[in-house]
Amino acid sequence: MTDNKITNAQIEAQIKELPAQPGVYMMKDETGMIIYVGKAKSLRSRVRSYFRKNNQSYKTQLLVRYIYDFDYIITDTEVEAYILEANLIKKHQPKFNIRLKDDKTYPxxxxxxxxxxxxxxxxxxxxxxxxxxxxxxxxxxxxxxxxxxxxxxxxxxxxxxxxxxxxxxxxxxxxxxxxxxxxxxxxxxxxxxxxxxxxxxxxxxxxxxxxxxxxxxxxxxxxxxxxxxxxxxxxxxxxxxxxxxxxxxKVMSDKNIDQDVVALVEGENDLACSQLLLVRNGRLIGQEYFILEGTEEENKAEMMGSFLQQYYEQAAGIPDELLLNTDLAYRKLIEERLAVLKGKKVKILQPQKGDKKKMLEMAERNAAQNLKKEDIRSKYEKQRTSGAVKKLAEILEIEKEPHHIEGFDISNIQGTDTVASMVVFKNGRPSKKDYRRFKINTVEGPDDFSSMKEVVERRYARLLREDKKLPDLILIDGGKGQLSAAYEVLELLGIDDLAIIGLAKKEEEIFKPGQSEAIIIPHHSPALQLLQRVRDEAHRFAVSYHRKLRSRRLTHSMLDEIPGVGETRRNALLQHFGSLAKIREAKIWQLKEVEGISSKTARKIFDYLRENMRAF
Structure with missing residues (x-):
């Protein structure tokens, strides 16, 4: 890969062009991945501070080593920057930010x-x-x-x-x-x-x-x-x-107010836990906890500020009072934002005695317990992920540990709508934002070998053209035939030194190019279980895409059979209702609301779909 790290001269030139206005900046690594998001009252002075050698913490020094480029977005106010920063952290999960560990969305x-x-x-x-x-x-x-x-x-x-x-x-x-x-x-x-x-x-x-x-x-x-x-x-x-x-x-207070009790407790392995008790109308109605990552060298005030920022930008309800067990960074910004979300001022308190202090102590005890559970879970997860990656390199006898695995599968039913999927696992975990799916263009009928050739060629020819990072290991769902087809393409592209294997499902045999004997890994091995997760995820992703295309084709076919409904009206109906099932449920007056659908056509659609209900 070309070394595209910005030089000191380039940095200084870019910083001079930065406005002295509020905004958000995004630091990127050599792959273009965002590794840190920050807000600033003045973009120019804040970004410049990263490249000064004085008074830098170890974490900042480490961050600067990975910065290859940066980008920024100007906002009108510091509060807007605060909101945008929270959204970008949630979206990109940059590894140098304090962030909520769970990447799922909460219900x-x-x-x-x-x-x-x-x-x-x-x-x-x-x-x-x-x-x-x-x-x-x-x-x-x-x-x-x-x-x-x-x-x-x-x-x-x-x-x-x-x-x-x-x-x-x-x-x-x-x-x-x-x-x-x-x-x-x-x-x-x-x-x-x-x-x-x-x-x-x-x-x-x-x-x-x-x-x-x-x-x-x-x-x-x-x-x-x-x-x-x-x-x-x-x-x-x-x-x-x-x-x-x-x-x-549990009755927590005799006051008729809503309170969120937030206790932040630090643990080992650069983790912390924010425990949240939800008190409504004086009664404890629920609790939640969130694990924070990237907390090394950060003080508790910074951690608390980052948690409140990320949590309340997605929370549906804002309390009358916030009770905290720590000081709070960027307090004024948070107070302003909560007041906007609530529609009135929200009290932020750090009680030192009385019933409110007891509520915080209760939250702290729960946070400490949840950190213990997380530590046990993390050790098990490490065995499943990084431990499995290391063991896999030993078993497959490949020089580089496969931290980046790409898995492929082909899906077709009775030879129609053939598609392929590619899933990506990084450090033993699925990276869904990197998944790709492909319609097979050059192959007619159910030919898995030729289909595999097409998709592997399309994927890696593009990576080579764009000078993108290649994976550490390619996993093909199938035996020797599918593996040979994929490896033939890698040879033609000149990247046959890439580690590639096939995993045959029946006996869970692993094949490598040029080796007639299969590799057998014990079923209880985390290494095999990692390969199975990649293979099964590729299969799931391919089948779901295939079903979607097949359903879309059948939907279009059914609508095209209705007299008076051509491509334009069909598309208008689908755009308006979203699915064939919704069109079938619609009444005549609702069908007439669609652009281009007359009373006569609406009646034809209504009657036809009810006469052919069993076809669905």
Whole structure:
């Protein structure tokens, strides 16, 4: 690879061009990967400080060694830079930043209150779509338990269909008959009554059971006075459920405020834990914890600031008070941002005595315990990943440990829609942002060998053209035939020194080019288990892509058979509804809303899809 590290002269020239304005800067390594994201009140002075040799910490010195280039984004204010920094850290997970260890998105409970008959369900995607979100929650089981309680108490619908007030269907689903749903689809409950229940659900999710209890008691009395005894009985059962729920929730305060209690505890191996206790209306309703990486040489105030920055940019609810067990870096920025998110000022306290101090001590004890669990998990994960990588190099007798593995698989069913997948594992873990999928262009029919040749040639010819880093090991899903096909391409490209193997699934035999005897690794070996994870992930990724293409082809084919629906109308329908299933569920007036669909055509589509329902 060409050495493209910027020289001192280039650095100085680029820094001179930097504006003395707020913004975010991104340090990159030789591969172009972002390794550090920072915010600045003045981009010029902040970036320049990295290349001064005085007063640099060891971590900064190490970072500078890896910097090959940098980029930046100008913002109007320092607060905007603060927000953008949090989003970029979450997206890129730079190794020199303090970051939440879990790369997954945390689940929320979503209430689609903007619909005629709202739904309440779990989601991991927060949008600005008029819905209400509660969370995030680290404990998925807690979400399901909460949703179960909500369903039992309120008998809300669980179906995904669109239900319009005033347009009842002929038959309800089974849930209505077993008293698990109020039946909005058949008009058994009005839109107004249903929204009253949704308001109660949102009180419930906000932790305000006392307010909800008073509201439900009043509604039960009104229902009894109106002699609607069935409705009154439902409210009575809800009150019993609230009583049981309240018994399980620890009373933390007699104050009618929402508090987040955050305790940060440092551990070994450059890890720290932020423990979060969620106190709503004086009751502890839940807890979450987050492991922070990249904390070496960082003080606790910096760690706490980084955690709050990243957490509250994705959190759906902001408390009235934040109780912290440490000092706080960039306090003013965080206070300003929380005030914007909350709509009013949020108190940030560091209590030294009393009940609030006791809450923090409770959070600290939990954080210390969670760090112990993480240490055990990390040791096991190290054995599965870095330990497996090292052992694999020994078994395969390759000089370089395979920290970067690329795995390939071919997928077709009855010779149609042949596709290939490529997955990437780095340091023993999947790197999903580097996955690639391919449509096979030059091969007709079910020819896995030729298909493998095509995809391997396309992948590595491109890497060579673009002077990109090659993998340490290539894994082909298959035996000698697939391996020979792939290796033939590497020879033609002049990179036959690349380590490449085939893994045959039946006996889990490993083949290397030029060796007739298979390598057998014990089934309990972490090295074999790593290869199996790569192979299975490549297979999963290929099959899912194949199914998507096949489904799309069948969808297009079915829509093309409808009289009056050509390519333009077909595309308009799919763009409007998103899927064939949604088009089939649509009513005639909804079909007419699509551009280019007349009343006559809408009727044809409606009738055709219902006559051919079994085809789906």
């Amino acid at each position: 929320f409970i979503k209430v689609t209150k903007n619909l005629d008959f709202p739904r309440v369900f779990k989601t991991r995607l927060v949008k600005n779509d008029g819905a209400e979100y509660f969370g995030p929650f680290a404990d998925v089981d807690a979400i399901y338990k909460t949703l179960d309680v909500i369903k039992d108490i309120f008998q809300l619908r669980s179906c995904k269909k669109e239900i319009i007030a005033g347009e009842p269907e002929a038959k309800p689903c089974l849930n209505y008959h077993i008293n698990k749903c109020l039946g909005p689809c058949i008009g058994a409950v009005s839109k107004e009554d249903y929204h009253e229940l949704i308001d109660q659900v949102m009180l419930f999710l906000s932790g305000r059971q006392e307010e909800l209890k008073a509201e439900v008691e009043k509604m039960m009395e009104n229902a009894a006075q109106e002699r609607n005894y069935e409705k009154a009985a439902r409210f009575r059962d809800a009150l019993k459920a609230f009583a049981k729920l309240s018994e399980s929730q």
